[in-house]
Amino acid sequence: MTQTVIVVIYLGLLLSLGYLSSRLFRGNSNDYFVASRSIGPLVLFMSIFGTTMTAFAMVGSTGESYRVGIATYGKIASSSALIHSACFFLVGLPLWALGKRNGFHTQIEFFRARFESSKLGYLLFPILVGLIIPYLLVGLMGAGSVMQGVTRGAFPELFASTGGAIPPWLTGLVISGVVLYYIFAGGVRSAAWANTFQTFVFIIMGFIAFVTISTKLGGLQATSSMADPSKAVRSGNITEMQFLSYCLIPLSVGMFPHLFQNCLTAKSAKSFRLTLVGHPLAIMLTWIPCILIGFWATGAVMPDGVTPVIPEGTSPNAVLGMMVGKLATPVIGGLVTAGIMAAIMSSLDSQFVAVGTMFTKDIVVHSFGKERFSESQLVLLARGFICTIVLVTYLLTLVEPRQVFSLGIWCFSGFAGLFPLIFAAIYWKKATKLGAYAAVIGGAASWFFLFQASGYGKDSSYMVGGVMPVAVVFATCAICMIVSSLVSQPPSQETLDKFFRKKANA
Amino acid sequence: MSRPVVIAIFLVLLVLHQDFWLKDDASLIAGIVPIGLVYHMVFTVVAALFWFAVVRLAWPYAHEDDDEQEGDQ
Numbered sequence: 001m002t003q004t005v006i007v008v009i010y011l012g013l014l015l016s017l018g019y020l021s022s023r024l025f026r027g028n029s030n031d032y033f034v035a036s037r038s039i040g041p042l043v044l045f046m047s048i049f050g051t052t053m054t055a056f057a058m059v060g061s062t063g064e065s066y067r068v069g070i071a072t073y074g075k076i077a078s079s080s081a082l083i084h085s086a087c088f089f090l091v092g093l094p095l096w097a098l099g100k101r102n103g104f105h106t107q108i109e110f111f112r113a114r115f116e117s118s119k120l121g122y123l124l125f126p127i128l129v130g131l132i133i134p135y136l137l138v139g140l141m142g143a144g145s146v147m148q149g150v151t152r153g154a155f156p157e158l159f160a161s162t163g164g165a166i167p168p169w170l171t172g173l174v175i176s177g178v179v180l181y182y183i184f185a186g187g188v189r190s191a192a193w194a195n196t197f198q199t200f201v202f203i204i205m206g207f208i209a210f211v212t213i214s215t216k217l218g219g220l221q222a223t224s225s226m227a228d229p230s231k232a233v234r235s236g237n238i239t240e241m242q243f244l245s246y247c248l249i250p251l252s253v254g255m256f257p258h259l260f261q262n263c264l265t266a267k268s269a270k271s272f273r274l275t276l277v278g279h280p281l282a283i284m285l286t287w288i289p290c291i292l293i294g295f296w297a298t299g300a301v302m303p304d305g306v307t308p309v310i311p312e313g314t315s316p317n318a319v320l321g322m323m324v325g326k327l328a329t330p331v332i333g334g335l336v337t338a339g340i341m342a343a344i345m346s347s348l349d350s351q352f353v354a355v356g357t358m359f360t361k362d363i364v365v366h367s368f369g370k371e372r373f374s375e376s377q378l379v380l381l382a383r384g385f386i387c388t389i390v391l392v393t394y395l396l397t398l399v400e401p402r403q404v405f406s407l408g409i410w411c412f413s414g415f416a417g418l419f420p421l422i423f424a425a426i427y428w429k430k431a432t433k434l435g436a437y438a439a440v441i442g443g444a445a446s447w448f449f450l451f452q453a454s455g456y457g458k459d460s461s462y463m464v465g466g467v468m469p470v471a472v473v474f475a476t477c478a479i480c481m482i483v484s485s486l487v488s489q490p491p492s493q494e495t496l497d498k499f500f501r502k503k504a505n506a
Numbered sequence: 507m508s509r510p511v512v513i514a515i516f517l518v519l520l521v522l523h524q525d526f527w528l529k530d531d532a533s534l535i536a537g538i539v540p541i542g543l544v545y546h547m548v549f550t551v552v553a554a555l556f557w558f559a560v561v562r563l564a565w566p567y568a569h570e571d572d573d574e575q576e577g578d579q
Contacts, residue, residue, distance in 0.1 A: 070543040074525060078546040082519055082553040089560065093567075221537040232540035234529040244524060269567040276561055280554040284547060291543065 001154045003325075004166065006334025007147070007341060010201075011178045014345070017194055018182025040267055041274040043196050048262050048275050049282045050195035050202075050346030052084065052253060054135070055142020056408035058206065058290050058343045062323070063316025064405040065294025069231030071238045072294070075246040077287040081280030083250035088279070091254040092263040093272050094426050098499065099264045106354075107260045107422075108362040114425045114499055115436040116491055121362050123437065127418075127444045128257050128358065129389065132351055134411040134457075136393040139344045139351075141317065142404045143175045144168025144397065149321020150337045172397050175341065176390050179348045183356075184383055192265060194349055198342035203285050205339020208332060209324055210289035216327040217300055228298035245467040248474050252415035254422050258347075258354035286343075293323050302326070317404050355389050356382030406460035409468075414447045417473025420481050428485070429496055435485030443477030507563035515556060523549060 064072040095110065104110045107128070108121040148165040156164035182194055217223040230236060234243065253259055266272060297319050300309040309326055310319055324336045360382040365373070373381070421439045424431035450469040454462035464472050490496075528542050535544045 070540050073543055074523070074546040074549075078549045078553070079523055081550040082516070082523065082556075085553070085557045086516065089557075224534055224538050224540075229532045232532040232534070232542065234525070234542055240524070240526060247520065247523065273561045273565075276557040277554055280550050280557065284550040288543075288547065292539070295540070295543075 002330035003150050003334035003337050004154060006331065007338050010338035010341065011174070014178055014194060014198075015181055017197060018185040020193075041271045043192050044262070044266050044271045045275040045278050045282075046196035046199045047192040047265075047346075047350070048088070048259065049279055050199040050343075051256075051258055051262055051350040052080075052279075052347070053199070053202070053283075053286055053343050054347035054408075055139050055146075055340075055344045055404050057286055058202065058340050059142035059146055059317060059320050060138070060403075060405035060408050061287055061290040062294040062297070062320040063318075063403065065231070065291045066297045066310065066319045067294075067316050067405075068237040069228075069233065069298075070291055070295050071234035071243070073287055073291045074234065075238055075243050076249060077283050077291075079247045080250040080253075081283050083247065084253050084283070085276045085279050087251060087254040088263075088272060088275055091422055091426065092259070092275075093269060095260060095422075096263045096266050096272070097269065098426075102498070105261070105264065106358050106361050107255075107257050108358060110260075111421075111425065111436065112362075112366075114491075114495065115431075115433045116495055117433045117436070118366070120433070120436055120440070121366060123440055125358060125362055127440065129355055131411060131414040132257065132355055133389070133393055133396070134407050134414075136348060136351055136389070137396055138404050138408045138411065139348045140172040140175065140393060140397045141168070141407070143341060143344045144171045145315070145317040145404070146321040146324075146337060146340050147171040149318045150325040150333055152322075152325060169398060172394055175345060175348070176394055179345050179352060180386065180390065183349050183352050183386070192262075195346040198346040199282075202339040202343040202346070203282065205336045205342070206286055206289040209328065209336040209339070210292060212328045212332050212336075213293055213296065213323055216303070217296065223296050223300065224292075226299040226301065227295050231295055231298045239466060241466045242463060242468060245471040248416050248419075248468070248470045249409060249412045250416070251419040251474075252412040255415040255418045256354075257358060258350040261354050261357060262350060290320065294319060297323055300327075315403070352386045352390065353382075356386040359385035403457075403460050407457045409470075410451055410454070410457050413468070413470035413473055414444075414451075416470050417443045417447055417477050419474065420478035424481050424485070425499075429500060430485050430490050431481065432485045432488045432490055434488035435481045435483075438480035438484035439477045442480035443473055446476040447473045507559060509564070512560055512564050519549075519553060519556060 061072055061077070095104075098104065098110065102110075102113065104113070108124050111124060112118055112121045145168065148162060148168055148171070150165075152163050152165040154164055155166065159165060159167055161167070214220045214223045217226065238246075263272075297310045300323070301307060302309055310322055314322065320340070321337075324333050328336060360378050364381055365378065418440065421436060421443070424435065424439070447469075450462075450464065450472060451457065454469070462469065525542060525545055528545055531541050533541050535541055539547075
């Protein structure tokens with residue numbers, strides 16, 4: 001009960017923040033979509049970091065560490081520390097400069113102009129939105145799992161079917177409603193502010209959870225000594241090729257539509273400096289407590305010395321919620337749960353804004369012309385589409401759930417697989433329209449084929465010839481881009497001058 | 507710091523990420539954190555230091571004023 005009250009108070013704080021930022025909303029679409037390109041270094045860093053850390057980073061990492069051990073950190077977090085910043089440097093920064101110079105609001109606007117093809121946008125739109133939906137699902141499913149784990153037994157009469165816990169469908173509904181409110185109140189500016197606030201919250205609460213749980217289990221050394229030693233090594237849990245091919249997954253941040261939009265909000269190139277340096281450290285601060293909690297969960301027993309904290313057969317999604325629910329005091333449990341909700345909502349908000357922006361700019365305005373709609377109508381259209389996508393995602397959470405970590409990896413694999421498209425667009429003058437079409441179709445088709453073969457994420461150990469599916473998707477996309485570009489006409493000189501100006505002057 | 511140096515350090519870091527020499531070692535540092543995890547924590551800090559060096563010594567935008575958008579806030 002106490003946990004629920006604390007989470008409700010936290011959600012109330014977020015609603016107030018949304019209201020405050022709505023007072024600053026300038027009422028035009030440029031402010032709604034890219035905050036009038038006015039975001040400084042700290043807010044940019046916190047909002048980009050908050051956006052990349054979702055249920056995957058907290059609920060998923062704890063569950064995966066419980067399942068395969070501490071190698072979880074190496075296979076995805078430490079590689080992200082190096083590669084995410086590389087993406088911000090090699091992709092985010094040039095896209096910000098090109099976006100500012102040419103007035104782009106979305107990835108699709110950029111690709112249409114770079115590859116001189118209006119229809120490319122119509123091909124990319126459903127693929128990008130389709131790949132975001134699993135990402136949104138990860139958030140809503142993660143929130144539901146944690147609340148269910150933490151509130152078990154709190155409402156025995158109200159929610160008898162879930163053992164007195166708040167059911168995932170209700171958590172998903174409330175979380176979606178709160179995020180929708182503050183997004184609708186102030187667009188991307190509101191999301192950036194909320195992310196900054198929430199990033200502080202989830203880093204601090206993750207640390208508090210770490211300290212509380214280890215104290216309850218008898219101290220750091222005693223807790224670690226209880227853990228399963230086979231989970232303290234990589235051997236037997238992840239192969240060399242799997243570990244190596246995992247390094248491609250962090251390239252996904254180069255293709256995330258919501259991160260593209262986050263980058264466009266920057267006030268200047270200087271704003272990115274803090275993000276490049278601070279992002280790896282923030283990853284460590286967020287992931288390490290969760291990885292250790294998952295590792296401890298493999299052998300932790302209750303203070304009676306016999307009963308395991310995590311019963312055998314428990315879903316990895318439930319591990320963090322159960323560890324917090326069983327080992328923290330109600331107040332700490334509530335604060336930590338609020339922190340986990342913060343991590344989840346700080347991604348959902350940017351994703352909601354990104355899909356709304358893409359729909360408005362890339363489909364509606366592009367098809368019917370800007371003059372046909374007023375500024376307020378454009379914002380209304382964005383909101384309508386966001387609600388539709390949220391509804392679809394919410395309904396998907398009600399069907400058979402998937403492991404948060406596995407579903408997240410599939411989502412990231414799709415975006416990472418398309419990385420050759422953005423990289424070629426920025427750095428390869430010979431990348432052509434045909435190359436772009438082939439890369440998108442080849443990448444998306446190979447991703448869908450493999451996703452289907454894995455039972456739509458049901459087989460969480462699915463690999464292709466010993467490597468992660470992302471390697472196949474990435475290679476397909478890159479080969480299609482290179483071969484098709486080499487056999488087709490290069491872009492016009494006018495386009496090349498527009499997109500490679502800075503490089504030519506350097 | 508020239509571009510080839512940045513690329514070379516980046517590639518070295520990628521190789522160092524593949525921690526096969528520690529994959530069987532289950533020892534706990536200070537009795538708390540598995541050595542494989544400590545290695546990747548140190549790797550993360552080194553990655554941050556690398557990007558700090560890039561920002562300070564290989565920043566591509568020589569004329570920051572060109573990137574400032576006037577009239578904002």
